[in-house]
Amino acid sequence: MTSPRVVELRKNVMNRHDRKAALLRRYFESTETCVINLVSSPGTGKTELLTEVLRSMVGRGISAAALVGDCATDNDAKRLEASGAPVRQIVTEGLCHLEVTMIDQHVQGWDLNGIDFLFIENVGNLVCPSAFDLGETLRVVLLSVTEGEDKPLKYPQMFNSADLALITKMDLSEPCEFDLATTQDNIETVSPGITILETSARHPNSVNALVDHLIESRVKLLETTSPETTSPETTSPETTSPETTSPETTSPETLSTA
Amino acid sequence: MHELSIANNIISEVEAAARANNVQSVASVTLSIGRLCGIVPGALQFGFEIAREGTVLSSAKLLIEEESVVVWCPDGDHSVELMDMVFRCPVHGCQTPEILSGKGMEILRFEVADSCSNSQETIAS
Incomplete structure (x- = not known):
């Protein structure tokens, strides 16, 4: 009698999913798109707040778009479209969370170059979406004042x-x-050091403060994620500034004559 | 019920490894699941039993080991296990934002079921 054979695997359960998420994250970094995954319970007001955030961004000339996930119906996409921003709906057909393959499919053929913010409104659920990396830049959790302090x-x-x-x-x-x-x-208590902002979709000042915060976060993240690796195809002619010549390659003499 | 999606991931990873190792049938799969993953073991068992149908894991047992939550205490310069989800050092009372373990979801190993698979291999070759 031989003892049963055991195969040591030591493999991350989310291996394939996380690898795909990492690829997508790299793509978002290449287009300099800040991708924000919005998660909360149903009824927290994700759609309402996002509509106002998109409206504010569109008004300020910031290019923003949204992908919205729901188990059924495209009601939320219709509401978000009122902001004037491009919106795509993901119907999960009952699935309680978004997965990276859905994001991948829905951004296909969508030129994200020049889109500064892509919001992903996840399915309303405070449990399941936490395990699924969507390649997002930031995960934002929402909690409404009607839900109870202990959530x-x-x-x-x-x-x-x-x-x-x-x-x-x-x-x-x-x-x-x-x-x-x-x-x-x-x-x-459960997330030490996290930034907490108070918002109201009814108050333009609070929406603008949130937009300011997101713009600041994007700038900071761009500084940390793209050290001198911007490829030529991701830089549009309008944004190419004169300071593209790096100081290391330019001698002081040529600088002084310029 | 995202545990069904997780169960599908487990099965495709083990199926690929079983194929690579010429394994016909899997007796058990052992997982390590961090307490911060938000996985309900009972729900994962249920999902696994549905997802394993028609695969080399069709009669496989799912064994789950729990990975505890360990954080770094910056005040005391030590690691400490958290018994609940309060991210404060139980000794020093300070906040503990750095998580050392508890987020992992790993397939540790699987056990091969059929002792006859080896003999089948020898017959086939």
Whole structure:
């Protein structure tokens, strides 16, 4: 009798998925598109806030687009289109989260060069989307004032995996007797150091503050992710600035004569 | 129920490795799942039983080992295991944003079922 043969595998379960996500992330970096994965429970106000963010960006001349995932219907895509930004709908046919292959399929044939922000509105669910990397630049978790202060403690994995937390529907905080300090504490408990912003889709100032924050984040990320590797095809003629000659290759003499 | 998607991933990885190792049937698969992955073991078992049908894993057992959450305590300069999802050092009370383990989802190994597969190989060759 021989003992049963054991094959040591030591392989990440999400191997294929994560590899695809890494490829997609590299593509997004090459087009300098900041991809934002929005995750929350159903009813937190992702679509409402995103519509206003897109509207604000379109108004400020920032190119932004959205991909929206839902189990059924294209209602959210129709709502988001009112902002004037290009929108594509992903119907997951019951699946409770978006996967990287869906993102890959839906960005096919979409020229992302010149698109500064691509928002991915995930399926409303605070559990399942946390395990799936979509190649996003930032994961943003939303929590509304109507949901209860302890939600971060109930869904620690999602809050822990996020880069930014937004508290939505702040205009309703008084009638809901919302306890902001406790909520912030709870988010910090499961995700220390995360940035928390208060938002309201009804208040243009708060939407603009969020847009400012996202623009700043994109600039910072571009500085860290693209060190002198910008390929010629990703730089459009209009954006090519005179300072493209790097100081290392230019001698002081030629600089002084210029 | 994202566990069904996860179960499908496990099966395709093990199927590929089984093919590469000339394995006809798998007896068990052992996973290590971090507590921060948000995977419900019972749901994963259920998903696995559906997804394994018609594959070399059709009679395979799924064994799950839990990977604990270990973080780095910056104040005390030590690693510490968290028993719950409160990211504070239980000794020093400081915040512990750096996660050392608990996010992994790994297929550790699988066990080959049929002791006759070796003899079949020798007959075939």
